[in-house]
Amino acid sequence: MKYIKKLSIPAFHTANLILIIFYLYPGSIFGYLLHDDSSIDPQITRDFIISSNHVYVFVVLSALGIIAYKDTKKIKIVTVYLFLLSIVLELAHIVIPARAFEWIDLFGNIVGVIFVIIIYKVKDKYV
Numbered sequence: 180m181k182y183i184k185k186l187s188i189p190a191f192h193t194a195n196l197i198l199i200i201f202y203l204y205p206g207s208i209f210g211y212l213l214h215d216d217s218s219i220d221p222q223i224t225r226d227f228i229i230s231s232n233h234v235y236v237f238v239v240l241s242a243l244g245i246i247a248y249k250d251t252k253k254i255k256i257v258t259v260y261l262f263l264l265s266i267v268l269e270l271a272h273i274v275i276p277a278r279a280f281e282w283i284d285l286f287g288n289i290v291g292v293i294f295v296i297i298i299y300k301v302k303d304k305y306v
Contacts, residue, residue, distance in 0.1 A: 187247040190276055194243050195264075198236060202268045205277040230287035237291025245299045261292045 224231045241261050246259045264290030272278040 182251075187243060191240070191243040192218055198240055199268070203271060203275060204274050209273070222232040226283060226287075228283070228286075229290055230281070230284045233287030234291040234294070235289045237261070238295055239262075241284050241292045241295035245295055249299065249303075258292075258296055262289070265289050265292050 182237065216252075237297070244257045244261055248254045269285040269288055271281060272280045272284075
């Protein structure tokens, strides 16, 4: 278990950095890599009320953060950070060229964070 803990902290910070780079890049890096067109944003699954891609990304990032810091005093800071990150990154799209702020993306980010926190709280309480 200590081995997983040791790997989870750098994994969280690395994933965090990669997310910030991909999120703030003017256009879609995945669209450029997959379709040679940065204006195309590939979809993993279709959106339903909220952006599914954003939910998946923030579930992974939040899970890494919770796993990395769950037994430390920093867990509250990490949860607040994840919420703020999910909001600030989407708001940044207001000023980034070739990007646009979208409510469904913002809600997808927040739902991804909330989902992991609920799972963590339930597991912590009952398991």
